[in-house]
Amino acid sequence: MSGVPLPGQGERAQAVRAMFDRIAPTYDLLNRVMTLRVDQLWRRRAVRTLRLAPGERLLDVCAGTMDVAAEARRQYPEAVVLGSDFSIPMLSRGAAKTGLPAATADALHLPFRTGSVDAVTVAFGVRNLDSHEVGLSEMARVMKPGARLAILEFFRPESTGTRAFHGAYNRLALPVMGRLLSADAGAYRYLVESMERFASLPEFLDAAGRAGFRDVKGELLFPGVCGLVTGVRA
Template structure:
């Protein structure tokens, strides 16, 4: 079944069902297709946010809670809550980490306003019906001065990132998806959704419009992943 792409209208139910289908093989495919570089990206995200003992962290679009697991190892005294709309993904994350989590819509989070000192979103913003509404909801859930870190596959704009995008995302990812995944169409969606999503500069401007300041972004090696950090205004 074809999953609607960003800008094609409401699609949360279909995207959720897709992630439920790929949940059993999701971690393995991430490691194989990225040659474990995805873990280096997550480590960089946490270095930038610098979580501290006693703080409360939201791992939104948590998937199987890789970021939450890494944060707990680094800062045992950090309070971490995961949230994701895919029960299949999140249940694996809870088993892996033992941390609390909530199946939740990122556009209507079940948390009180100003609940968290920092939040992470890894490869989930382009799956929302509206990424700007997602940023506004994050701003609501974060305390003023809280830190936000986002890893995402933004639409490539420069010649260099387009070359990497073609080599990795249009050749390697679909091939590996056909070989290893029970749902190869999910990995075709992954590539197509990048092309229909915002560029990193567009996303950074959206963050400034929707409750954040000190917005910074960069493209991470090898050129297919973007990191955006910001502070809740």
């Protein structure tokens, strides 16, 4: 066990934040190594779905070291891009790296006006929330009607093939890389265990519909382990 409570195990925010505070210095490096840089292709793809017009406002929730925000700035130089996260060590690295504005904020209590943003992204964040249902409702609250949502996440795998792939990669390769590249092997056990306990992609699509999104769609991105969910604020 990692020591950090898993999805469905109640109040987790403090332990999750402390974990990200600890791994912030090695987070970017581990991401690139663990996914062989495919994670950046996933972020690029998610951002491309937003079609931001000049002056439109994108809020990247659970922004961490702000790779999604950086990609949004690259694709839409005239959009207004803001990152938010509750881990100051993660966010300060992101703000320094990208030069973009960042706000310390809990995703379950966003300090933004109702109906104030044109798009929201979350990459690998919703799995960490105490309640992804509350998180989705809070995102819906700050979005204008018609605003676009793009979420990347490792959903609980459903097919036998994907479960086998996940199982082998997670149990053999990830712990070795976690130990080699980070002092905090427990954090990388949490990443694996939380994935296996999280909602499946179909369950998450239902939750997004209930939270106030329409045209909700989900797809698995190459190599079939990462889900992209898109939707429009109703």
